[in-house]
Amino acid sequence: MASEAELREVKRRHSAELLKLPGVCGVGVAKGKGGGLVLMLHLATDDAAITEKLPREIEGYPVETVQSGPFKKLPKEAANR
């Protein structure tokens, strides 16, 4: 099973290019469905045409996806009366 340090290094090498893919808003190291660590892609879309094209593994390390975005800053704003 891949170590956290290994996966963080893989993430560091590939996150910039992965974040440029349409629909991808996050790339991290997290626990996958099987309990082991994976590269977790956070998705801002559930459009299958986009998600089907995403890699299932990178450098032999498993890749999983989670619907979570888009991410926004979190202040509360309202027009002034």
Added chain:
Amino acid sequence: MTRNEQHFVENAVGKWADIRAAKNELAQRFIHGPRSEALKRGTVSMLTSARAGTSAINPGPIGNVVGVGIGEKTSDGSPTGALAVKLLVRMKYPQAQLDTKDILPKEINGIPTDVEEVGTFRRFPATSAKRKPSGMPNPRTKIRPAQPGCSIGFQDPNNQFVMAGTFGAVVKDKNGTYVLSNNHVLADENKLAAGAPIFQPGLLDGGNIATDQIATLTRFVTLETQQPNTVDCAIAKVTNGNIVSNDVLYIGAPQGTTDAGLDMSVHKFGRTTSYTVGTVTSVDTDVTVQYDIGNISFTGQIIIVGTGRKSFSAAGDSGSLILQRGTNKAVALLFAGSKSHTIANHISDVLKALGVTLA
């Protein structure tokens, strides 16, 4: 009467004495037993024995079990119709994390048990102007001294909008004492100059420009649109040292800092969702976040999901300090997210970038 209810009643009539005996045995073991005598501070009612406490949470049953009672067993969140001895714990732990000796019994004398997380029982003050009936303070009111967890914000120089975010923590350096929050809560995404007034509550929550200023913007870490960032943070110097308190609303003062870790149980108090509990699912995630000045990328962020299908945060919680449950060590500064996921900076990165320490 539904089938489930009928089953429940028959079950109850037939086994009531057995269940009472089982409950009393476990209450004796975990609540009233000699080893727990020092921890015991609560009251005993006819059906439920409870204990209030303030010490740090650890997974051992003597510290973690805060109540023993009788109730309906639930399985995967659904009632089963069967009576069980309820073990109320401050915090539920994955079985894999527990020593064998700390695992709670699955049954007692043939009666099933049911473990339910209830947090730490606290007394509710009889009267307090700051508290809502739920026992939670209202963070959107004017609070003096201002406490982390409450509403704060800047004034739009053009008065086109009003806003509010969250006061994260009191921090200090050799020059003074400051309010810590996000750049986008104190400096409007790099737009405001040092000296800009900061209000509590934020103007969205009725803050008064004439009477509710608590600090002035001192400095921020610039949000970069063309290169990755690690933090969204800023500090504002307090107008006087007595206008803020270190005690995070409901949670209390942070007890230093520590690094976030996978599966860490954390909590926060924020302007919009108040007190929430969550779990760290990543300590190294790179994200793209939507700001007014464009999409901004961050590297090495912490991801948190709320406990029990509840969101950990919502709009207005930006700036909240996130602390490890049990120890109350600060781990992160909340700044972004979606309905399902919260994103936060490592607190060590924030303090280092600003050259400050927790007060």
